Amino acid sequence: MKFVLSEVNLWYNDFQALQNVSMDIKANEVTAFIGPSGCGKSTLIKSLNRMNDLIEGCKITGFIQLDGEDVYGSMDVNLLRKRVGMVFQKPNPFPMSVYDNIAFGPRTHGIKNKRELDEIVEKSLHDAAIWDEVKDRLKKSALGLSGGQQQRLCIARALSVSPDVLLMDEPTSALDPISTGKIEDLVMELKKNYTVIIVTHNMQQATRISDKTAFFLLGEVIEFGDTDQIFSMPRDKRCEDYITGRFG
Amino acid sequence: MKQSSAALKIRENLMRAVFFTAALASIVAVALICVFLFSQGLPAIFNVGVSEFLGGTRWAPLNSSDPGFGILAFILGSIYVTAGAIILGVPIGIFSALFMARMCPKGLYRFIKPALNLMAGVPSVIYGFFGMVVIVPAIFEAFGKQFDMMSGNTMLAASIILGIMILPTVITIAETNLRAVPQELYEGAVALGASHERAVFKVVLPSARSGVMAAVVLGVGRAIGETMAVQMVAGNQPALRLPWEFLKGIRTMTTNIVIEMGYVEYGSLHNGALIATGVVLFVFILIINTLFSILNRDKQEKRSLLSLRAKRGNPDTKLTKEQ
Ligand SMILES: Nc1ncnc2c1ncn2[C@@H]1O[C@H](COP(=O)(O)OP(=O)(O)OP(=O)(O)O)[C@@H](O)[C@H]1O
Numbered sequence: 026m027k028f029v030l031s032e033v034n035l036w037y038n039d040f041q042a043l044q045n046v047s048m049d050i051k052a053n054e055v056t057a058f059i060g061p062s063g064c065g066k067s068t069l070i071k072s073l074n075r076m077n078d079l080i081e082g083c084k085i086t087g088f089i090q091l092d093g094e095d096v097y098g099s100m101d102v103n104l105l106r107k108r109v110g111m112v113f114q115k116p117n118p119f120p121m122s123v124y125d126n127i128a129f130g131p132r133t134h135g136i137k138n139k140r141e142l143d144e145i146v147e148k149s150l151h152d153a154a155i156w157d158e159v160k161d162r163l164k165k166s167a168l169g170l171s172g173g174q175q176q177r178l179c180i181a182r183a184l185s186v187s188p189d190v191l192l193m194d195e196p197t198s199a200l201d202p203i204s205t206g207k208i209e210d211l212v213m214e215l216k217k218n219y220t221v222i223i224v225t226h227n228m229q230q231a232t233r234i235s236d237k238t239a240f241f242l243l244g245e246v247i248e249f250g251d252t253d254q255i256f257s258m259p260r261d262k263r264c265e266d267y268i269t270g271r272f273g
Numbered sequence: 274m275k276q277s278s279a280a281l282k283i284r285e286n287l288m289r290a291v292f293f294t295a296a297l298a299s300i301v302a303v304a305l306i307c308v309f310l311f312s313q314g315l316p317a318i319f320n321v322g323v324s325e326f327l328g329g330t331r332w333a334p335l336n337s338s339d340p341g342f343g344i345l346a347f348i349l350g351s352i353y354v355t356a357g358a359i360i361l362g363v364p365i366g367i368f369s370a371l372f373m374a375r376m377c378p379k380g381l382y383r384f385i386k387p388a389l390n391l392m393a394g395v396p397s398v399i400y401g402f403f404g405m406v407v408i409v410p411a412i413f414e415a416f417g418k419q420f421d422m423m424s425g426n427t428m429l430a431a432s433i434i435l436g437i438m439i440l441p442t443v444i445t446i447a448e449t450n451l452r453a454v455p456q457e458l459y460e461g462a463v464a465l466g467a468s469h470e471r472a473v474f475k476v477v478l479p480s481a482r483s484g485v486m487a488a489v490v491l492g493v494g495r496a497i498g499e500t501m502a503v504q505m506v507a508g509n510q511p512a513l514r515l516p517w518e519f520l521k522g523i524r525t526m527t528t529n530i531v532i533e534m535g536y537v538e539y540g541s542l543h544n545g546a547l548i549a550t551g552v553v554l555f556v557f558i559l560i561i562n563t564l565f566s567i568l569n570r571d572k573q574e575k576r577s578l579l580s581l582r583a584k585r586g587n588p589d590t591k592l593t594k595e596q
């Protein structure tokens with residue numbers, strides 16, 4: 026097990042956004058979070074690398090363990106975020122060169138050697154399937170890339186600190202179908218080496234790339250299991266309605 | 274019905290005329306100042322000779338047999354004290370802006386911000402007084418014996434006072450620009466395991482680069498134009514100085530004008546030369562303002578690009594718009 030969650034409750038001030046969430050997330054699998062808007066998918070994903078710490082008034086109870094270690098215990102939060110990388114909904118490259126975007130992470134964690142950095146940059150960009158498109162413009166601003174390229178750059182940036190887990194919050198919702206396809210292929214490739222958790226509103230995407238699926242509703246995990254099973258014969262009526270588009 | 278709509282039309286036109294006149298007034302004022310400056314100043318410059326005026330090191334307007342009208346010492350004086358103010362004020366200003374924009378607890382911010390606004394509103398004569406009473410004696414105390422100084426009225430004193438005076442300008446503009454950096458960039462850095470400080474210094478600050486530069490440029494404009502406070506602490510010797518002579522007195526373009534305007538003979542070349550000094554100062558400010566607007570334009574383009582991307586990127590906003 027990569028992540029073990031038990032009885033996770035989360036409040037934004039008085040509003041309870043997660044209720045008794047328990048689930049086990051296996052290593053080297055792709056887990057998809059699906060559910061209607063506002064049901065707590067982003068909230069849960071941000072709990073896994075403690076990005077919720079940035080939100081004032083956010084309170085969490087229960088246990089989240091990464092490789093058996095309590096995420097909210099004595100763990101150094103910066104090292105946690107090194108191990109659990111994140112890709113955001115909107116591509117957010119830093120307004121600096123492609124190279125510096127990727128090198129930022131390793132530099133943060135103390136790597137200064139130029140040759141070592143060069144290697145990491147090349148490998149990360151390779152792994153994010155964007156090396157060929159940017160190898161001649163490493164020193165140019167990352168803002169000049171297309172939206173799809175920017176998102177793959179952000180994936181490369183997340184890979185640069187060699188995480189175990191990759192959290193992706195609707196990583197393709199801002200992209201065209203071709204870029205989306207590239208990123209889906211990439212995710213399937215990445216799961217060999219990483220554990221991937223992905224939030225998506227796109228049912229086809231979930232069936233195409235995920236091994237496990239969790240269906241959320243109003244802060245609760247209603248159903249969690251093999252993607253094949255959830256999409257072919259969901260046990261819960263509400264889950265079925267959502268998947269078949271009859272929801273709401 | 275028709276009557277009232279005609280009356281409405283008249284009123285509308287009247288209002289438009291009022292607004293137009295009001296807008297015109299400021300333009301006319303600037304235009305008149307330009308006309309005055311250049312019509313009175315340029316002849317003096319050509320009379321003295323452009324290179325002699327700008328490059329000349331001898332200022333002796335009252336020497337009737339061999340008058341000298343070189344203002345190089347004052348140009349350099351203005352540049353020195355401004356540079357000094359930037360060296361002292363900008364690092365403090367940028368650190369303060371970073372603190373206020375990204376690190377300051379809300380309770381503290383409620384005190385700092387009004388204090389800063391107050392600081393911006395304090396008249397320069399009061400800064401000058403503060404300099405005379407505190408800074409100048411302190412400088413004399415510290416270096417007077419060692420360097421055989423007559424007083425603490427020095428280039429350094431002027432730089433320190435100006436460094437303080439530009440703080441509100443630098444901090445306010447820099448803070449605004451630091452706040453405008455999208456939160457996603459900060460989060461992107463933190464999500465890679467960067468500490469708060471590292472994310473702020475290495476990602477947020479560089480992202481606000483052009484805006485912070487604009488703050489510095491505006492600070493330069495403020496420093497170079499300051500007169501009263503500088504006059505009160507700078508010593509005002511009309512001598513050519515070198516940059517490292519900061520423990521000696523100095524005279525700037527502005528202070529030279531204000532010191533000599535009082536006794537100058539109207540219509541004389543001396544009078545013209547002072548106005549011409551104003552022309553030079555005006556050109557400096559013109560350059561600074563142009564730089565500022567270029568830096569600001571950069572930033573606006575970038576921001577509109579970002580928001581464009583945000584709009585395209587967020588399906589929710591699209592949906593609500595279509596409905
Ligand atoms: N910072 C916050 N402060 C207060 N409430 C919040 C905050 N962030 C989210 N919420 C609330 O928590 C609930 C869950 O939000 P969350 O962003 O996790 O939903 P989501 O499933 O990711 O939705 P979407 O599919 O639209 O991204 C929502 O009702 C939302 O309004």
Ligand SMILES: [Mg+2]
Pocket residue numbers: 066067068194
């Ligand atoms: Mg979300």
